[in-house]
Amino acid sequence: MPRKVDHHERRELLADALMRLAAARGLEGVSLRHVAAEAGVSTGMVQHYFRTKDEMMTFALGMVMDRIRARSTAAAAPATPRELVRGLLLQVLPLDETRRLENHVVLAFLAYAAVKPSIASDLRESAAQTRTFLADQLRAAGAAGLDPERAAAGLLALVDGLGLQLLSLQYAEEDAVAALDAQLALLFGPA
Amino acid sequence: MPRKVDHHERRELLADALMRLAAARGLEGVSLRHVAAEAGVSTGMVQHYFRTKDEMMTFALGMVMDRIRARSTAAAAPATPRELVRGLLLQVLPLDETRRLENHVVLAFLAYAAVKPSIASDLRESAAQTRTFLADQLRAAGAAGLDPERAAAGLLALVDGLGLQLLSLQYAEEDAVAALDAQLALLFGPA
DNA sequence: CAGTTTACATTGCGACTGTATTGTCATCTT
DNA sequence: AAGATGACAATACAGTCGCAATGTAAACTG
Numbered sequence: 001m002p003r004k005v006d007h008h009e010r011r012e013l014l015a016d017a018l019m020r021l022a023a024a025r026g027l028e029g030v031s032l033r034h035v036a037a038e039a040g041v042s043t044g045m046v047q048h049y050f051r052t053k054d055e056m057m058t059f060a061l062g063m064v065m066d067r068i069r070a071r072s073t074a075a076a077a078p079a080t081p082r083e084l085v086r087g088l089l090l091q092v093l094p095l096d097e098t099r100r101l102e103n104h105v106v107l108a109f110l111a112y113a114a115v116k117p118s119i120a121s122d123l124r125e126s127a128a129q130t131r132t133f134l135a136d137q138l139r140a141a142g143a144a145g146l147d148p149e150r151a152a153a154g155l156l157a158l159v160d161g162l163g164l165q166l167l168s169l170q171y172a173e174e175d176a177v178a179a180l181d182a183q184l185a186l187l188f189g190p191a
Numbered sequence: 192m193p194r195k196v197d198h199h200e201r202r203e204l205l206a207d208a209l210m211r212l213a214a215a216r217g218l219e220g221v222s223l224r225h226v227a228a229e230a231g232v233s234t235g236m237v238q239h240y241f242r243t244k245d246e247m248m249t250f251a252l253g254m255v256m257d258r259i260r261a262r263s264t265a266a267a268a269p270a271t272p273r274e275l276v277r278g279l280l281l282q283v284l285p286l287d288e289t290r291r292l293e294n295h296v297v298l299a300f301l302a303y304a305a306v307k308p309s310i311a312s313d314l315r316e317s318a319a320q321t322r323t324f325l326a327d328q329l330r331a332a333g334a335a336g337l338d339p340e341r342a343a344a345g346l347l348a349l350v351d352g353l354g355l356q357l358l359s360l361q362y363a364e365e366d367a368v369a370a371l372d373a374q375l376a377l378l379f380g381p382a
Numbered sequence: 383c384a385g386t387t388t389a390c391a392t393t394g395c396g397a398c399t400g401t402a403t404t405g406t407c408a409t410c411t412t
Numbered sequence: 413a414a415g416a417t418g419a420c421a422a423t424a425c426a427g428t429c430g431c432a433a434t435g436t437a438a439a440c441t442g
Contacts, residue, residue, distance in 0.1 A: 005419070026306040028219045031399065044421045053400060104305050111302035113359055114295055115217040124361050146373075153362070154370045160355050161348030168304055170315050171344070179345045186377045195439085196389070222429065235391045244430065 011049050014039050015060040022060075023101045027108040030057075054116075061109045061119060064102050065126045068092065072130070081141035082188050085134060089159045089180060092130075094166050095173055103163055131156055141188060151187055158183055202240050205230050206251040213251075214292045218299040221248075245307075252300045252310060255293050256317045259283065263321070272332035273379050276325060280350050280371060283321075285357050286364055294354050322347055332379060342378055349374055 017039035021030050032053060036043040050056035072091045079087070094103040113120035135152035162179060165171040208230035212221050223244060227234040241247035263282045270278070285294040304311035326343035353370060356362040 042421050048420060108302045111299045120359055123359055127361050150373060157352030157356055158349045161352035164351050165348055168311055168314055170318050182341060233391050239390060
């Protein structure tokens, strides 16, 4: 065997370039040559690490979702269930540049998923994961008389929608946070 | 002048074909030739009615948004403000085949808008319009102690998010409606 | 009837796409 | 030392893309 190279690391390098492209020029601006150019490598190398474009796309999406999940669980360190829920949901919203980038990519893939079922099932699984985690926290908080599953789904939908509106600049960041807090107040009682 | 042809009607014919394509194969499956084939005409005709692909895209998006708006205001006929708000929001959700199609198209354009600012401003304007209408209805309903603008924004975000989850099949239709009703109950009081 | 104008259809061009093929090293095994 | 193998690089190919150019037929104006 020849030179030892960390396969995964190279793939992440390429997927990072893909992310930047997707955020800047949309998913349709992503081509093998563009990714190669953005990463500063040859297109042959891209082909070496991803046998097909689809494989590259799928890997990139997985990477983004992993990062979001990692940051979310990292933010879940201290505090009451309510603060935990708030912290987690705030991590999903595009409130800084890296998260805005990630949200752009997720949105692009969300539209892409409408066509490619395999992508769709990846997204679905990831969403289900966060939803049950959220529901557990709501259950622990034990607000009387509300279905935790339902409330979790509602919160997630709200945050998704807010993220959407933030991305299309329909909305100021502080208003989005305020909307989330208002909803939390409705669920948990006034702060 | 030669044969008289309803310009607008032809453009709608083509935009309809575009919608079908966008819903079935995504916005990247939309090309001049595909639209022509789907509409059963020559690509020359498509070029005749839209000088550029971008013009065609913009027109199609406008058409979809007009239809959604038309159906929403049509649904706003009778009833109390609360029922009116519910009816309007239910019109936005993808609960039947035509609305699912429209939502697919809107989602595709939403992702597209992240790259093309002109598309983004169209979407933004349309959203602002529904939001103020919604806020007016909430004000009329006069639930004590809640900011109508905020609540309207929150509701719209919730419906957007629910629509997103419905499209990606994360969610059953009845659950989405239930989530909406739960939120309305929080705002207006129990039904 | 001549001529202009509109409504298309056909064709072609240059750019770009994903992918297959092939080649060239450097490294590891034996 | 020989050869197999992995890490790339370069190129070629068939297809598609948006768009421009050109052609043709029909209808209206004068």
